[in-house]
Amino acid sequence: MLDALGEPQSVLVLGGTSEIALATIKEMPRHRLRRVLLAGRPSESLDAAVAQLKALNIAGVEPIEFDAKNTDTHGAIIDAAFDASDIDVVILAFGVLGDQMTAEEDPSHAVEIATVNYTGSVSAGLHVARRLKNQGHGTLVVLSSVAGDRARRSNFVYGSTKAGLDAFAQGLDASLEKTGAHVLIVRPGFVRTRMTSHLPEAPMTTNPEDVAKIIVTALKKGKSTVYAPGPLRFVMAGLKTLPKPLFRKLPS
Amino acid sequence: MSEAVATQLSGWGRTTPTVAQLVEANSPSQIANLITQSSSRGVLARGLGRSYGDAAQSGGATVVDMTTMTDFSLNPENMSVTADAGASIDNILREIVPRGFFVPVSAGTRIITVGGAIAADIHGKNHHRDGSFGAHVTEIVIINGRGEQLTLAPENPQFWATIGGMGLTGIITSATFTVIPIQSSYISVDTERLKDLESIMSSLLERDHEYRYTVAWIDSVSPSGRGVITRGDHATIAQCDSEGIKNPESYDPKKIASAPGLVPPGLLNKLSVRAFNEGWYRKHPRSRIGELQRIGAFFHPLDGVHDWNRIYGPRGFLQYQFQVPDSASDLIGVVLNKLREIGAPSFLTVLKRFGPGNQAPLSFPQSGWTLAADLPAGISELGRTLDQLDELISAVGGRLYLAKDSRQSPANFARTYPRLDEWRGIRDTMDPNHVFASDLSRRLEI
Numbered sequence: 001m002l003d004a005l006g007e008p009q010s011v012l013v014l015g016g017t018s019e020i021a022l023a024t025i026k027e028m029p030r031h032r033l034r035r036v037l038l039a040g041r042p043s044e045s046l047d048a049a050v051a052q053l054k055a056l057n058i059a060g061v062e063p064i065e066f067d068a069k070n071t072d073t074h075g076a077i078i079d080a081a082f083d084a085s086d087i088d089v090v091i092l093a094f095g096v097l098g099d100q101m102t103a104e105e106d107p108s109h110a111v112e113i114a115t116v117n118y119t120g121s122v123s124a125g126l127h128v129a130r131r132l133k134n135q136g137h138g139t140l141v142v143l144s145s146v147a148g149d150r151a152r153r154s155n156f157v158y159g160s161t162k163a164g165l166d167a168f169a170q171g172l173d174a175s176l177e178k179t180g181a182h183v184l185i186v187r188p189g190f191v192r193t194r195m196t197s198h199l200p201e202a203p204m205t206t207n208p209e210d211v212a213k214i215i216v217t218a219l220k221k222g223k224s225t226v227y228a229p230g231p232l233r234f235v236m237a238g239l240k241t242l243p244k245p246l247f248r249k250l251p252s
Numbered sequence: 253m254s255e256a257v258a259t260q261l262s263g264w265g266r267t268t269p270t271v272a273q274l275v276e277a278n279s280p281s282q283i284a285n286l287i288t289q290s291s292s293r294g295v296l297a298r299g300l301g302r303s304y305g306d307a308a309q310s311g312g313a314t315v316v317d318m319t320t321m322t323d324f325s326l327n328p329e330n331m332s333v334t335a336d337a338g339a340s341i342d343n344i345l346r347e348i349v350p351r352g353f354f355v356p357v358s359a360g361t362r363i364i365t366v367g368g369a370i371a372a373d374i375h376g377k378n379h380h381r382d383g384s385f386g387a388h389v390t391e392i393v394i395i396n397g398r399g400e401q402l403t404l405a406p407e408n409p410q411f412w413a414t415i416g417g418m419g420l421t422g423i424i425t426s427a428t429f430t431v432i433p434i435q436s437s438y439i440s441v442d443t444e445r446l447k448d449l450e451s452i453m454s455s456l457l458e459r460d461h462e463y464r465y466t467v468a469w470i471d472s473v474s475p476s477g478r479g480v481i482t483r484g485d486h487a488t489i490a491q492c493d494s495e496g497i498k499n500p501e502s503y504d505p506k507k508i509a510s511a512p513g514l515v516p517p518g519l520l521n522k523l524s525v526r527a528f529n530e531g532w533y534r535k536h537p538r539s540r541i542g543e544l545q546r547i548g549a550f551f552h553p554l555d556g557v558h559d560w561n562r563i564y565g566p567r568g569f570l571q572y573q574f575q576v577p578d579s580a581s582d583l584i585g586v587v588l589n590k591l592r593e594i595g596a597p598s599f600l601t602v603l604k605r606f607g608p609g610n611q612a613p614l615s616f617p618q619s620g621w622t623l624a625a626d627l628p629a630g631i632s633e634l635g636r637t638l639d640q641l642d643e644l645i646s647a648v649g650g651r652l653y654l655a656k657d658s659r660q661s662p663a664n665f666a667r668t669y670p671r672l673d674e675w676r677g678i679r680d681t682m683d684p685n686h687v688f689a690s691d692l693s694r695r696l697e698i
């Protein structure tokens with residue numbers, strides 16, 4: 001249960017090795033956390049993520065096996081997590097950036113990106129929403145992206161999956177009205193994580209810790225959408241209305 | 253037949269609401285059915301929602317609104333009241349005060365139910381002398397986790413597990429408690445204004461036994477910890493006559509509803525709280541003897557102010573109420589200093605002495621001191637600071653009041669209520685499947 005200051009006791013991360021999600025856990029008051037479930041594909045990095053949080057004296061850190069692509073398994077995995085005790089915050093953090101050029105040449109790569117980022121999120125998101133509604137409280141944090149605000153030549157396959165995810169999350173939030181459950185949509189710009197380490201940095205680049213602070217504050221305030229960094233909201237509002245010829249001339 | 257309605261519920265502090273299926277209570281058999289047919293989220297009774305934190309809410313559960321079952325009757329011969337659990341102390345007082353009786357223990361608000369008074373084992377300004385509410389209860393009728401109705405007497409451990417049991421042993425449907433005879437609806441009040449915390453504490457220590465009721469208000473803004481002690485006894489007919497009071501038994505607290513300037517106006521901020529504390533201190537004479545105050549003005553001054561809990565804005569507020577033994581009386585000053593340091597504005601800071609506790613395993617009061625401060629939830633550093641204070645308090649054998657708590661950790665709770673396991677054992681005889689659950693019981697892993 002959240003306490004009166006909005007500090008969570010239990011968190012489930014879908015995409016348990018995500019650097020943004022792990023930074024978010026670290027930003028939460030540690031002594032309050034009783035249970036942190038890191039769901040992901042079994043790997044050394046998942047074990048390392050568990051070890052990293054345990055080393056910070058965070059209680060109840062556990063890995064659970066979860067693959068975004070195996071949508072058949074989502075219901076049982078999410079039910080087991082919620083059956084053990086209420087979950088205050090679920091962070092839907094899995095996602096792949098993929099490679100745009102490869103995707104254009106080999107559509108099966110595009111399908112892979114869409115399956116993880118969109119199909120997997122729809123499946124997991126609906127199962128989580130069902131359980132949040134049942135417990136009458138809790139927030140699903142969805143890691144969308146500014147890439148979904150307007151499709152760009154350089155990464156429109158990824159961008160389109162985030163656009164779909166973002167629209168899904170908005171609708172899901174509406175469906176949860178008056179149930180006590182909420183959705184927080186987070187739209188980061190370029191964040192320095194392993195997902196982007198091979199790319200040149202864009203303007204307004206941030207670190208996972210910056211995004212984490214924004215997420216934790218937004219959770220306390222009960223917001224439903226945030227950009228990271230905040231001012232990106234205005235930049236994206238501008239970009240969305242920019243005439244096509246101008247938009248396409250922007251450096252990618 | 254009343255239907256379940258998805259309803260957002262919170263405590264008086266308005267923090268962390270959750271949504272439950274709210275059903276109006278209409279009969280013991282209906283309540284028994286709700287219990288036996290409950291979902292895995294469980295069932296909880298709710299009274300008038302005056303507990304500050306998450307005790308009377310339960311996300312996803314069936315919450316039974318008890319305030320629709322309100323019958324009660326006074327038995328003047330054996331000086332007792334038998335009431336439905338949903339009957340309010342307000343309505344009971346309106347009936348019994350003009351007939352010459354008063355409740356054995358009165359909280360700072362009369363807008364609470366009999367069920368809530370028992371479940372929290374409430375205390376009042378007379379704790380040093382009369383103990384808490386549970387000490388005056390003679391019978392409890394309750395529906396347990398199997399849907400069975402039990403009639404409990406003080407010989408029964410299940411009776412004491414229910415007192416202070418925060419609704420987790422069952423749903424109380426009715427109870428009998430003793431009342432005290434009074435001659436008038438007035439309290440004869442002595443007021444003493446003191447310059448610092450030390451003088452307040454020593455005056456309370458020395459003179460508590462002289463009065464049935466005492467409490468001290470502390471100026472939380474002033475570094476000295478100055479404040480005002482008010483002490484009182486039920487006024488006799490002779491006292492009322494000598495003051496020229498006509499109809500000393502008449503009681504209609506609505507009439508004083510507009511009186512108190514006890515709440516700062518508008519949304520609270522540091523400045524308004526500072527100004528309020530200064531004004532409230534100055535308003536009281538250095539010393540005054542034998543002033544006759546109405547019961548409402550003396551016991552329930554805030555009840556005259558509609559929805560005063562909204563002055564804290566959308567983030568809501570909490571009340572930090574703890575108890576420490578006499579051997580750790582210095583902690584009162586430590587806590588006041590710490591709260592002032594982080595700039596936590598409180599207009600309502602109350603200090604009182606407790607007498608010995610009772611045999612209920614989860615009852616809050618124990619001999620020593622209790623301090624309560626209302627604090628806005630939005631203050632930065634509040635969480636960390638209160639956690640540090642929890643540590644200091646638990647280290648000396650003190651603890652927090654569950655009816656006010658909304659943030660302590662499960663570990664702190666378990667450490668400070670050493671009879672928790674004994675209570676759990678009794679609870680398991682009443683509710684083996686843990687049908688009764690609240691957000692508080694989930695948060696504290698009770």
Ligand SMILES: Cc1cc2nc3c(=O)[nH]c(=O)nc-3n(C[C@H](O)[C@H](O)[C@H](O)COP(=O)(O)OP(=O)(O)OC[C@H]3O[C@@H](n4cnc5c(N)ncnc54)[C@H](O)[C@@H]3O)c2cc1C
Nearest residue numbers: 299300301302303337360365367368371374375418419424
């Ligand atoms: C302004 C103010 C001043 C106060 N002053 C004092 C004070 O001086 N001393 C003090 O001790 N407290 C004080 N309180 C706290 C208050 O007295 C308690 O929280 C009390 O329990 C509230 O009663 P309620 O009917 O509103 O119960 P609720 O807040 O609705 O419920 C409180 C608990 O009782 C349980 N409960 C309610 N009805 C039943 C039932 N029928 N069967 C089983 N369980 C039930 C609930 O499940 C919950 O756990 C104050 C509160 C306010 C707002």
Ligand SMILES: NC(=O)c1ccc[n+]([C@@H]2O[C@H](COP(=O)([O-])OP(=O)(O)OC[C@H]3O[C@@H](n4cnc5c(N)ncnc54)[C@H](OP(=O)(O)O)[C@@H]3O)[C@@H](O)[C@H]2O)c1
Nearest residue numbers: 015017018019020067068094095143145188190191193195
């Ligand atoms: N970094 C940015 O610039 C940026 C900007 C906007 C939005 N985002 C979004 O933020 C989220 C988190 O990204 P991040 O920056 O923290 O990157 P990250 O560290 O690479 O995290 C991505 C996570 O997705 C998981 N994942 C990938 N495929 C999966 C699958 N099939 N099943 C389960 N988990 C899978 C990864 O797990 P493995 O360890 O098993 O691979 C990893 O935990 C992503 O949704 C991303 O799209 C990132």
